[in-house]
Amino acid sequence: MSNIPQSAKLGQHVVIEENVNIGKNVVIGHHTTILAGTKIGDHVTIGSQCVLGIQPGGSARMRKTSKRDMELVIEEGSRIGHVTSIYAGTKLGKNVFVGDHASIRENVSVEEESVVGRASIVELNTKIGKGCTIQTLAYVTGDTTLEDDVFIGPCVSMSNDKYMGAQAFSLNGPYIKQGAKIGNNASLLPGITIGQNTIIGAGAVVTKDMEDNITAAGIPARKIK
Amino acid sequence: MSNIPQSAKLGQHVVIEENVNIGKNVVIGHHTTILAGTKIGDHVTIGSQCVLGIQPGGSARMRKTSKRDMELVIEEGSRIGHVTSIYAGTKLGKNVFVGDHASIRENVSVEEESVVGRASIVELNTKIGKGCTIQTLAYVTGDTTLEDDVFIGPCVSMSNDKYMGAQAFSLNGPYIKQGAKIGNNASLLPGITIGQNTIIGAGAVVTKDMEDNITAAGIPARKIK
């Protein structure tokens, strides 16, 4: 049984599976699917054509997460755009904004007031702090950490696999410290750390750790200030 | 009340809200949602799983557009792909083509015969002239102008915020003059102008204005011809 209070405003053809819990004053757009095990807080708004609460699967060649029957938790006041997909095992804090066409995988936490931009992708096992902005079409790879107040520009690319599939998995995304800002279309390599308040220029390729409070740019990225 | 003429071919589970006006010989695919205040011209084709006419919202941290009850206008002969989202306050001219998975925000004008490619994103307050081509996965940021016959290659990235969220909004996208061509995966910085018929090489990072009729490439982009 699912809990759908009277205050919920549901669009047409909304599908709500079993074991879904919906808070007060929730709005859900047309044709949206809420899969089993999803917990939606008060005053959450969800667009049309979304799929929320997907249980991880994947192919035999992809990593499997062991747990089953995981939950997607969306805390109060968050707004989820249209045509989005979000997996179970993930938690979105209060007042998070997820843009249209975005996708967020399992075992991700997004803390309060952060923005996951339009058509951006956040892969599995990633932590996103408070007040972060991930801009349009940015790619946050798996096993990545963003501390609070990080800015990821549009079309930023990250990777977490230094052997590009050639060796057994030892995946490690970037670690981006508080207040760092990554310019649009920059590329971050696996396992690198970006220091606190450091700025990376547009189009830079970051191949090694960057210290705190610097500005770096170029290919490979070097300190310019 | 909405106006849906007999000549309209609607797929299954199509949702058409109030105050929608549909012209002659319009085709709409399965599961597509047409929101209130959308005006669709004659001979327009719309794919499946689309959401058209979205009223702008956004989070407290994003700019709000002041107007309410805006309209989406799609002029005659335009073709809208599958899984697209288009906001209200926007106008698509005659014979515009929008690729599958593309998203176009509010206060955008796309003039006749232009192509907004597959999975490309066009942000708010942007003007796109006649006969432009925006290729697959390209990102056209907010507050951008494309004059007529501009070519934006695949995966081109733009930004409009030189302070990356650190200062109050003074956003300014690129201004791209008639006939300019931007190579694939190039990055354009906020507020720069690309001259008439100028060509920017693939992967270039354009950090300052480029004059008319040149070819530029590299990081930062420099005139090579």
Added chain:
Amino acid sequence: MSNIPQSAKLGQHVVIEENVNIGKNVVIGHHTTILAGTKIGDHVTIGSQCVLGIQPGGSARMRKTSKRDMELVIEEGSRIGHVTSIYAGTKLGKNVFVGDHASIRENVSVEEESVVGRASIVELNTKIGKGCTIQTLAYVTGDTTLEDDVFIGPCVSMSNDKYMGAQAFSLNGPYIKQGAKIGNNASLLPGITIGQNTIIGAGAVVTKDMEDNITAAGIPARKIK
């Protein structure tokens, strides 16, 4: 008439048009549309909100494929993610994995055990061999060949039009030989060949052919090993 065996598990509001053939033990998610002429093999899993079997159309300014009534064939054991779109005239081999939000166009073949990643795009007339991995948000342009075991990193960009729309069509995508690996956010220009087992660094711009068994990086990409 379509063939839907008793063993099929269909979600709510699934649309299955005429002339669709569905194998044994197929799972189809909510709100998914299967268009006329789609052949789905045994044990195939398809997510929610997909559109499969799209007949090519396009605008007057885009290439038309001549054939009509083409079929989409998905062979046994393949898994198709949520919010995907796949065209008719395309064949996916056994145990292929297509990530959420991905789009695959017409006249494409993807051989067995290959992965077409989340939000990646594969354009028309492209051949993808066995055991390839195309990562998240990568763009595989039209008229491209990937031999077996090729790795395309996240956000890789390709182009197939060296005149950027300025001349009559003579389109030619990259040719990527067996076992080659392309780093994240690299850009490949039209018609270039990447040699067998060659590695291209993250963010590189490849402007000419690369021989077998080398590592290349930079803008333009040069052999470094």
